[in-house]
Amino acid sequence: MIRYLRRLGIALGVLLAIPLAYLMAGQIGGMIPSNGDWVQAKRGVVVFVETNGIHTGIVVPVSAAGIDWRDLVRAEHLTDPRYAGTHLAFGWGERQFYLNTPTWADLSLSTAARSALGSDETLVHVDHLTPPVPGEHIRALVLSEAEYRRLAGFIRASFRLDPAGRSRPVRGYGPADAFYEGRGHYDAFKTCNAWVGDALRHAGVRVGVWTPFPWSVMSWFGEG
Structure with a gap:
């Protein structure tokens, strides 16, 4: 019995150590x-980094610096x-x-486990907004403009297009958003927040080398 309890204790310790690590x-x-x-450009394109506490996102103008998203997001x-x-x-x-x-309250153990183990079924989420207020x-x-074009290129490359080069929309949460079939592999290391960090890093912005959590992203940008 003592040997069994010792082994059980070791197993529980390992299970606790993994999420802590x-x-x-x-x-x-x-x-x-x-x-x-x-450093931020003195003149250029104003973009935003946002969070709802579980996901982070990148907010851009519908049209700026020669990039018009209306060919992709209609x-x-x-x-x-x-x-x-x-x-x-x-x-x-x-x-x-x-x-x-959509919120932490909706998270189930099966969904969390599936995501952590990895999936090639990914989506791009797009919200339509009025001018954001920091x-x-x-x-x-x-x-x-050069940084913005790199950022836009990264975002566009995350969409899975049909043979005619059009995005593939999926119904959103409400009247002002939509999902689109995406490209890329999701797992515990490549999370939604890591994607935001990757996009900003690709553009040349100073951000952490790995940003799996919302605060990993947001902490790099000043208050308000």
Whole structure:
């Protein structure tokens, strides 16, 4: 019995150590800077980084610096096209996690396990917005046109297109958003928040080398 309890204790210790190690690694990765010499452009395109506490996203103008998203993200993809706005918020994630977990309260153990183990079924989430106002949950930064074009290229590459080069819309949460079939593999290391960090890093923005959590992303950008 003593030997059995000892083995059980070791097994439980390992099970507890795994999430703690993951959390610690995410904290450290989020603190180590990439593009350390980056500074905001004095003139350029104003974009935003936002969070709802579980997902982060990148908010961009519908049209700026020669990039017009209306060829990819159309008003008619919304359940109510009148909600098409001046800005678009992009996020990326695992299909079932995204569709079934709009808030932490909706998270189930099966969805979390499926996502952590990995999935090639991914979606791009797009919210249509009016001009954002910087605050606690949304931060503004100015990119040069070259940086913005790199950011836009990364985001576009995350869409899975049909043979005619068109995006593939999926019904959203409400009248002002839509999902689109995405590209890429999702797992515990490539999360929705890591995708945002990857996109910003690709553009040349200073952000952590690995950003699996929302705070890993948001901590790099000033208050309000």
